[in-house]
Amino acid sequence: MPMIEVTAVTGSIPEAKTPALLDELATILLRWEGAPDTEFFREITWVYLNEIDPARLAVGGRGGGEPRFRVDITVPEGALSQRRKAGLIADVHTAVVTAAGLDPNSAQALHVWTLIRDVPEGNWGAAGQAIAFADLKNAAAAARESSNGGGPG
Template structure:
C-alpha cells in the first residue's frame, strides 16, 4: 500500500515522459519493498504527480531558480530495511534524473530529494479499518507463491 508523491516545478519533466516516470517509480518501489509486481499490488501502489508553478517554489525564502524535485514515499513501518531504503533512494534518484533529462553528475542532480515516511502500525486504514503490516506481508507471500508456482 505504498504511496509516492512527486512534486515538481511545472515543465521540469516533458509531458511525454511523465507517464513512464510514474510507472517506473511504482515499479521501483515494489521491487525494493519485495512485493510482487502483480495487478493486485499495482492497484494498491499509488503515485501522485504534483506540478507547481515556478513562483510557488522558494529556496531560502527566495525565488527557486533551477527546478527542484521532491519525492515523498510513504510506506508501512517495517516495509523497508536500511539496505532497501538506500537502494530505493538511489534508484528513485536515477529515475527522476533520467525523466528530467538532467546530467546525473551536475549540481542540478542534487535538486532531487527523496523522503521516506514510515507509517506506524495501526495508523494506516483502508475501507474504514486499520491494515496491519503482517496482513500485507501475507498478501505479498501469497502473490509470490501464486506467480512462482508451476502451473
C-alpha cells in the same frame, strides 16, 4: 500500500516522459519492498505527480531558480530495511534525473530530494479500517506462491 508523491515545478519533467516515470517509480518501489509486481499490488501502489507554478517555489525564501524535485515515499513501518531504503533512494533519484533530462553528475542532480516516511502500525487505513502490515506481507507471500504454481509438491 505504498505511496509516492513527486512535487516539481511545472514543466520540469517533459509531459511525454511523465507516464513512463510514474510507472517506473511504482516498479522501483514494489521491487525494493519485495512485493510481487501483480495487479493487486499495483492497485495499492499510488504515484502522484504534483506540479507547482515556479512562483510557488522559494529556495532560501527567494525565487526558486532551477527546478527542484521532492519525492515523498510513504510505506508501512517495517516494509524497508536501511539497505532497501538506500537502494530505493538511489533508483528513484536515477529515474527522476533521467526523466527530467538532468546530468546525473551535475549540481542540478542535487536538487532531487527523496524522503521516506514510515507509517507506524495502526496508523494506515483503507476501506474504513486499519491495515496491518502483516496482512500485506501474507498477501505478498500468497501471490508469490501462486505465481510459482504452489511451490514444490
